[in-house]
Amino acid sequence: MQAIQMIELNQQNLEEEGGYCLRSKPLSTGYQNKNNWLKDELAAGLKYIKLMENGKQAGFIEYTAAEYSSRVVHANDYMIIHCLWVNISGKGHGTRLIHKCIEDARQQNKCGVAVITNSDTSWTPSKDIFLKNGFTLIQEAPYGFELLVHPLKDGPLPFFPNNWEERLKTSDELTIFRTNQCPFVDVATENMLEGARKLGLEAKVIDIKNREELMALSPTPYGIFGVTYHGQLVTFHRLTVHSAIKKLKSLCN
Template sequence: MQAVQMIELTQQNLEEARGYCLRSKPLSTGYQNKNNWLKNELEAGLKYIKLMENGKPAGFIEYTAAEYSSRVVHANDYLIIHCLWVNISGKGYGTRLINKCIEDARQQNKSGVAVVTNSDTSWTPSKDIFLKNGFRIIQEGPYGFELLAFPLKDDPLPYFPNNWEQRLQTSHELTIFRTNQCPFVDVATENFLEGARKLGLEAKVIDMKNREELMKLSPTPYGIFGVTYRGQLVTFHRLTVHSTIKKLKLLKDIVISVRKGG
């Protein structure tokens, strides 16, 4: 018989219980950055819950109050789910974790729960499991992003900002906007910097240190990682070095064509 339990990470058990992502490389920069980020966010009320099957990690969920969230969403009095992942399918583990978040929202007398999804990347949760659990799509954003909500009250629904084109003009040079919410951001950054170097391009890295900066600067609703160049979005998720070079070459060709009037 399978023994299933949920373990909530706290400042006291963080080092022992350990996060889910990149746990095989606990000494990596990305993992350490995430741990340091968690220490601050757990104190502010963030929930990070691992689901264990027979003592082994089977999945996890991370969520927090909207005012501390790493997603670029206006969601007064909502909980925002950052991450949901299960590596054992068909057992309802994802639903268990979602229901845990909804129950926390009820206990905190929140207006509801929201999540940002995007079918073009595995860096966001899949919308399908949320739709199966009573969430509904309330807004479509740029670059394939969608905002889903599970309202608990008849209060105003969450919404995306509407100034995405303006955000792309924040920096005309090649710029990486990032936070430490995801341990893979470090790998994504290094891949991109290496690809840029191979093309002779310099990239500026902007570390968004708080929600105020993230809400102002992030080029997409995802919030924690985004790259822009000459008024264009390059990516909002990790690319290989090869893919980085292809993308940047394409954007450079477009810029040259525009300058020539092509």
């Protein structure tokens, strides 16, 4: 019989338990940045819950109140799911984690739970599992982003900003916007900078430090990483150096 256990990270067990992503490289800059970020966010109420199956990590979920979220969405009094990941689908692990989030939101008297998905990439959760668990798709944004909600009581529904085109025009130079919410951001940044260097392009890195900057500057709803150049979106997720060069060349022509 499979033994299922949920372990919630906190200030006391963070160093021992650690995060799920990039756990094979605990000394990497990205992993360390994520853990340092978690220390602050856990103190502010963020939940990071690992699902263990027979003592091995099988998945995790990360969520927090909207006012502390790393996603670009107006969602007053909602809980926002940042990440959901499971090793193997079909075992109900994802549903268990989603139900845990919904129950926490209910206990905190939140208006509901929201999540941003994107069917064009694996860097966000799949919307399918949320639709199966009572969520409804209510809005779409450029670059394939989708906003799904699970209301728990009456109140204003979350919504995306509507100035995505304006955000791309803040700078013509190659600009990387990033936070430490994802441990892969460090590698994503280095790959983009290396691609730019090989093309002789200068790049500017903007470290987003708070929710206000995130809501004002992020070029996409994803929030944690975004690259713009000449008023166009280069990417919102990690690219290989080769892919970065190819994409930048296409925007230079």
